[in-house]
Amino acid sequence: MRNERLTERLYVALDFDFMDEALRMVDQLGDTLRSYKVGMQLFYKTGPVILERLHAEGCKVFLDLKFHDIPNTVAGAAKSATSLGVSMMNVHAAGGMEMMKRAKEASVAAAQATGAEPPLVIAVTQLTSTDQQTMNNQIGIPGTVEAAVIRYAKLAQAAGLDGVVASGHELPAIREACGEEFVTVIPGIRPKWAEANDQKRILTPADAMRAGAHRLVIGRPITHAADPRDAARRILEEMGEVLS
Numbered sequence: 001m002r003n004e005r006l007t008e009r010l011y012v013a014l015d016f017d018f019m020d021e022a023l024r025m026v027d028q029l030g031d032t033l034r035s036y037k038v039g040m041q042l043f044y045k046t047g048p049v050i051l052e053r054l055h056a057e058g059c060k061v062f063l064d065l066k067f068h069d070i071p072n073t074v075a076g077a078a079k080s081a082t083s084l085g086v087s088m089m090n091v092h093a094a095g096g097m098e099m100m101k102r103a104k105e106a107s108v109a110a111a112q113a114t115g116a117e118p119p120l121v122i123a124v125t126q127l128t129s130t131d132q133q134t135m136n137n138q139i140g141i142p143g144t145v146e147a148a149v150i151r152y153a154k155l156a157q158a159a160g161l162d163g164v165v166a167s168g169h170e171l172p173a174i175r176e177a178c179g180e181e182f183v184t185v186i187p188g189i190r191p192k193w194a195e196a197n198d199q200k201r202i203l204t205p206a207d208a209m210r211a212g213a214h215r216l217v218i219g220r221p222i223t224h225a226a227d228p229r230d231a232a233r234r235i236l237e238e239m240g241e242v243l244s
C-alpha cells in the first residue's frame with residue numbers, strides 16, 4: 001500500500017452542503033488529486049448519486065459514515081455501502097468486536113456476489129478532535145488517548161478489519177501493536193501554513209508520512225484555501241519530500 005502513487009495516498013474530504021460545490025472542487029483539483037472522502041454532510045444531502053458522479057470521473061471514494069449500531073444493522077449498512085462501489089468505508093471501533101466482524105464479513109460477501117474488489121473496512125478509534133481531558137472527563141474513558149487508540153486498533157485487527165482511522169500522534173504505537181500492513185488512515189493533518197480549526201491532535205503532512213501513515217485525509221486546508229489546487233500541490237510536495 002505504501003507503494004501506491006502519492007495522489008492515491010491523499011483523500012480530500014468533500015465536506016460540502018451541495019453536490020455542485022463538491023463537484024466544482026473536484027473539477028478545480030483536476031488530475032492533481034483523484035481520491036475523495038464523502039462524509040455525512042454531503043451524503044445525507046445527495047445520497048448515492050454523488051458516488052456515481054465521482055466514480056464516473058474515475059475517482060476513488062472513501063465513504064465516511066462511521067457506522068455504529070447493533071451488529072445486524074451495521075452488517076446491513078456495510079452491505080449497502082459495498083454495493084455503491086466505494087473503495088473504503090468506516091465503522092466505530094467502540095461498536096465492539098462482533099459489530100466490526102459482521103461489517104467486514106457482510107462487505108466481503110456483497111463484493112463477492114458481484115465479483116467486485118471488496119472495499120477496505122476500517123475502524124475509527126478516538127476522533128482527532130478529542131483530547132485526553134475530553135476523553136477522561138466527558139466520555140469517561142480513563143488513561144491516555146494512546147492506550148485507548150491501541151486497544152481499539154487491536155480489537156479492530158482481531159475482528160478482521162483492514163485498518164484504523166487515528167491521529168498521527170498514535171501512528172508509531174499502532175504500527176508496533178498491529179504491524180506495518182495494518183492500514184492507517186490519518187486525518188487531523190495541518191500543514192504549518194493552515195489553521196487547526198476544531199482539530200486537537202494534529203500533525204503536518206510531512207510528520208505523518210515520516211511516522212509511516214498509509215493515507216492522509218485532508219479537508220479544509222485544501223477546500224477552504226484561496227487556491228485549492230495550489231494547496232494540494234504544496235501538500236503533495238511535502239509528502240513526496242519525505243518519501244524521496
Ligand SMILES: O=C(O)c1cc(=O)[nH]c(=O)n1[C@@H]1O[C@H](COP(=O)(O)O)[C@@H](O)[C@H]1O
Pocket residue numbers: 013015039064090124126127128129165166167187188189197199217218219220221
Ligand atoms: O473518519 C474520519 O475521516 C475522521 C476521523 C477523525 O478522527 N477525525 C477526522 O477529522 N475525520 C474526518 O476527516 C476530515 C478532516 O477534515 P479537516 O479537518 O477539514 O481537514 C473530516 O471530514 C472529518 O470528518
